[in-house]
Amino acid sequence: MENTIQAVPQNWYLLLSTFMFCIGVMGVLLRRNAIIILMCIELMLNAVNLLLVSFSSYAGNAEGQVFVFFIMVVAAAEVAVGLALLVSIYRNIASTDIDILSKMKW
Amino acid sequence: MNTLIYTACLGLFGLLAEIFNLRKYLIPIMVLGLAVIFSLNLQTWNHPETHFNGMLTDSNFSTAFSGLAIFIMLIILILAGDFYTSSDDEKHISDYMAILVFTLCGALMMFSYANMAMLFLGIETLSISLYVMAGSRRFEVKSNEAGFKYFLMGSFASAFLLFGIALIFGVTGTFSIDGIGVYMRAHADQLDPLFIVGMLLMIFAMLFKVSAAPFHFWAPDVYEGAPSLITALMSTLVKIAAFAAFYKLLSVCFVFALGKAEIILTVSCAATLLIGNLVALTQDNFKRLLAYSGISHAGYMLLAIISLQGSTDSALFLYSAGYAVASLAAFAIAITVFKATGTESISGFNGLGKKNPMLAAGLSMAMLSLAGIPPFAGFFGKYFIFSEAMRNGYQNLVFLAIISSIIGVFYYMKVIVAMYSKPANEFEVKPTFSYQLVIIVCILLSIIIGVFPGLFTKLL
């Protein structure tokens, strides 16, 4: 049984999502704006989602896709909490630059 | 499984309590509820069961750790009563309580998961609640910073965890930890590289969660910035939950491929021991000190994880229990002192031995237990872990752990010295009744575990 997902070889999914994941990681490491970092983390999660979906499809096993739903829900919750924290930080220091957040060190 | 459901219900009740205007009675009700749940949890003892199509399993392992976690939460809730006293806190008390109980839910899932999905959900439930709680002092930059740092790094690490899970799923086609274990046993000699990478990524993520070096960076900052009570929670419940999950993951899933991760685990363990103890030497802030001490304890517990054979699980449990009671006692006293003196520095403890000998004695015992000196529980935990590691041939690591315990004694003693030989400051320190109760109970437990460790090692 062919489906649209399987039109592309599995390794390509793997490469793509690894690539996306790495972009996410690089973004997290290189950017200083908290919101962009948040986005990059979302990107990493989505890379995982993509990977899971493709694996799930190739294995003919729906578990992976179910898992993706979990991830999406959790990611949404995470973003909600993250943004809320960000808002309160912004209220206090009027900035979203993560480098300013270094009151506690050593 | 029932434990989890009841706990979730208790959390929901907390949220609803606001509607019924039960603020005043909320904490007693919650405490009572947890006590009931604690006893219900005991019923699963020796009744291993699987629920939700293999998503959760009850086993003695999960029951024991659940019991411990519920106990910790119970203590935290008792402490919360006199901790959240400002008017702002009063307003949010039901939220706080509910979120704390949800944290427990996450932890319970982490003890009894049988599926990667539940592991992930457990970790996230736990973490997200904690992000909120760590940042719950909205107007304090420190608290904000702690919450946000924790959040950023925690979700970053979660992504690695997920990527690992995805890769393993890709290779094995299942999320069930038993299934993965079966796959591994079958393919132990020729494992797919993808699987190994997935496993290592998961291990990295778990190392992050247990705050092992070199993934420990979040811990000191977050511990310092978070409200003290939450720090207590993080250093006990969260750490124990993470370790239990980590232990289960390795012992059920990856046990046959552990050789492939040996270097990582060994290096991490050694680094954790050294960094935790060495950096703690130089700390002046008590919470930060406990954070580093917590890192070093993670090192000892990693030793149990590495050994992973025989009765390591009971060693880990004993260690966790000993560590938890000592930490809780220490935090209960520290919170009292912080409140009285308004500083979190060790100098706040100066002369406590004269001002309040009972409190000082309690903290001394807690510190000695953390330092691993008999007859307190901390010693036995260490002893069992060292013994297990020795049995499995990790002599060098044990030796390193011994050396680092010697270093560790220095900073625990620093607190004791401050209490007994520095001139007293002018603040009067007087713990409330609930704090006294907690301190006495925890210290007594610490001694009981120390004198009858057999009672606890036989649990698993």
Add this chain to the structure above:
Amino acid sequence: MTQTIIQTSNLYLPTILIPLLPLLGFFINALFGKKLGHASGWIATAVLFGAFACSLFLFLNLPTGGSETITISNWFYFKNIFIPFAFLIDPLSITMLLVITGIGSLIHLYSIGYMHHDEGFSRFFSYLNLFIFFMLLLVMGNNYLIMFIGWEGVGLCSYLLIGFWFKNQAFNDAAKKAFIMNRIGDLGFIIGMFMMLFYFNSLNFDVVTIGALKLGMGNMTIIYITLFLFVGVMGKSAQLPLYTWLPDAMAGPTPVSALIHAATMVTAGIYMIARSNVLFSLAPHTLDVILIVGTATSLFAAVIGLKQNDIKKVLAYSTVSQLGLMFAALGMGAYESGMFHVVTHAFFKALLFLGAGSVIHAMGGEQDMRNMGGLGKFIKITFATFLIGTVAISGIPPFAGFFSKDEILATAFEHNKVIWGLLSFSSMLTAFYMFRLVYLTFSSSFRGTDEVKHHIHESPATMTMPLIILAACAIIAGFIGLPTIISHTHLFKNYLASVFAQSKLIMPAGHEMSHSMEWILVGTAVTLALVSIAFAYQKYVMQKHVPAADENVKGISKVVANKFYVDEIYNTVFVKPIMLLSDLFLVVVDKLIVDLLVHAIAFITNQIGRALRLLQTGHVGFYMFAMVISMIILLAVQIFVVI
């Protein structure tokens, strides 16, 4: 493992009474001395007379040549080594017992008068009794360990008595010095005992003797044992190089000097060698060492004695010199002669010291002879008895010293002419400085202040009585050992014969000396003594020469007067370096090296902590960067190293 020995001997009771009585006296005086007042002195004296009576009983009841072992208990044991608490009664120990208790009781009696005004009266007597107790243990023990107990015990009492007037730190220094010098010797003694234990598994005299005989002549083991024992002897009997404590020990009250540092304790070394005569006879090299050390000490001390001005110091050096003479005798294997001289010396030296005490008593504490003179007129009894003592020590017949000294010189002549020459010279010097002492003290006119002169008085009867008795002994004691030219029965030699019988077998005596030769020797000795007396008379009576004040002494005299600077040399060579070493150890090794090392470890640990702490920059970006980097590194290591 215990042996039970039932005592049936009729000697049992007197034997144990001998040490017990002084011990009892000690306890009475120590516990109730304050309340007893002056009665304590009489009690102390009485117990000693009791002990003397018991000794006499033993002397009379022990069959000639017999010996008896009186076991009190099996003191302790380890491995297969049993150490009994037992006494050996034989002629040798009886000789010593008689000397100790006899002279001891006289000196106790004397002390009652001498110490009458001292506030530590009862304390003094308790110490004296304790001393006698230990001294008796020393000579009565049937094994080396009991002897050692006495050996150290007398050292302790010597310490306590030298420093009796403890307010004076110089006296305390002297006491300490005596104790420590003795302990140096004791170490040698102990090592000697270890060797005996090791080779013979016992310390009993009889067992050791048998064991030594088995090893045979000239065995290295025996040489080592005897050499170590001799180290002990050097300390106790003030031989070169450990003699310096004895002159200093004169800081104690004069009866103490008489009892401990002249008559009894210092002769313990001679007793020990005599007791171990078989061992020493089997080790000819050790005997040579003893001979040389004895001769050298005799001469050396005699030379120093020439220039001393303190009346007691002169006597002290004379004691050292006489002890040297005794050791020379022992070194030649003439144990009886040595013992004989011990006995006669005990009489006349005790007499001299007590006489000197009487002089000091009369002078109100003054000891410098330069401030005396002409005392013969004031204190006649003292003068007369003192003169007898001096004549005796100078070796003028028929006084006691002559016989014993002559015997030694005769043996020396046979043994080695050089030694004989040296010893004769030393005797000559002795005669000279002793008469120098007498002339300076008793003849010509008084040189002290009028106040002192007014004070001069004869001592009470408690003090003069002992002087008279001792003087009588000093005259007649020599007759127990008449030389062969006069009589064929040498009472003393015969009495001790059984003790030294085995030694005589090992080293047979040389041929009998011809009578004419011996007459020549006697003549030479007496002539030499008379010449030096005359010389002294010429210098100190005719010329009325008075020794110069300390600061005016020049040249060789100064060196001699300062005792050849031996104390100073010891100070520089031993004491100072040890003190320096002590500081060095403490400051450099302890504080700087060891402790610094300990602290350095702590410091370095702390510094590493400080360095690592900086990793925690507070920047969440860095944290995540570090996480990722370490992940990559760990992954790389894991994958490339393991897989």
Add this chain to the structure above:
Amino acid sequence: MLTLILLLIPLIASILVLFLKGESVKWFSFFATIVQLIFTFYVYSVFQNKEAAKSLLAINIEWISSPKINFNIALDGMSLLMVFLSNLLMPLIVLAGFNRTQERSHIFYSLVLLMHFALIGVFVSFDGFLYYIFWELALIPIYFISLNWGGVNRSTVTLKFFIYTLAGSLLMLFGFLFLYWNTNLHSLSWFDLTVNHICSCKQGFIFWMFFIAYAIKIPLIPFHTWQPDTYSTAPTQGTMLLSGIMLKMGLYSLLRWLLPIIPNGVAEYTPIAIALCVIGVVYASVIAIMQTDIKKLFAYSSIAHVGLIAAGIFALNMQGIQGGLVQMLAHGINVVGVFYCADIIINRTGNSNINSLGGIRLLAPRFATYFIIIVLGSVALPLTNSFIGEFMLLFGIFEYNSWAAIMAGLTIILGAVYMLRMYQKVMLGDLNENVTVFEDLKWNEELVLATIAILIFVFGIFPKPILELVEPIATEIFKISFVK
């Protein structure tokens, strides 16, 4: 069962005393220690009756199943000797505090009694792990005693002491763990360990783990630097505990847990150990000669004395072992005596520098008498308690190596040098201007010192009961640990 009671009396007393106040604290503690002492005599009488002893004195029940730890307590001659020493000294130590006022005395005495409990525990444990627990437990009370009631600089000094000794004991813990998993019986029971030795290739390693722990505790050079400071800083009763009993733990452990457990390792490294001990004897003695602080002087002298004991033990022969045991008892009594005398002096004059003291004998003749007796006891004069021990020890060393014995024998001379120098400067001479009044002994002080003085003579004159008490076990240990 009797052993358990022996163990429990101090523990219960330690808890009960917390509820008392004022003078009753001291009386109660004294009462408890006296009861304990009397009970010890009873136990001794039972022990003499060998057949009955076995069942009455030993308890062996499982405590923890894996790793197997038994609650295994028993008494043999050596344990009984050490228990006897502790119980003998304890009443004296408590009594010594009667005329001192202490803040929070109930806590103080509770800690003292807790320490007593731990010390007894160390001596009666026959399971390595149990022994280790007590070993560590003993450290805590003394640390808090020193920290709370100590003198100047107490926080740094006691911290050093604590870390130092703890470091040693953790190494020992490592050694025990190693032993446990590397012997085929998997047991730390003394009876198993002495029969079933670990492979001799690993013994050398364990030797160092144990040796360092004990060397720190005893202390031997170069691990001794904590000791002089601690002894001079700790409150007197603490110093008495430390020097009188606690350092005996180290020596006792050499005999109990080192020699018979790893005979080959010991045999291999004996030369080094003896060299360290003997050097320590001379080294510490020489330092003591120039010490001016009276407590430090005694501390160094103690290093010298225990160095000798350790050397004798390592000589691995009967007289060394037996002499070591006898000397432990003697040293315990003497050292408590000297430190108490030092305390009386410091307490009366407020001065611990021997150069600014002097002439005390003029004012306090009775004190002077006791002091000189104790001083003579510690220089091992014959007929005092330490003579027989020192004699046997030196003979033991002699049998091992005669040069070592001569070196160690220097203690005979040097001991006299520093002790008499100290006594002369402090007690003799004319009154120093710093010493104007010096009250003679109070009743409790006199009682303590008189007891010590009597003990010094009793054990010096009648050493046989002690030697006989320890003979069987010394023979056993010798047989096990003697390697050809």
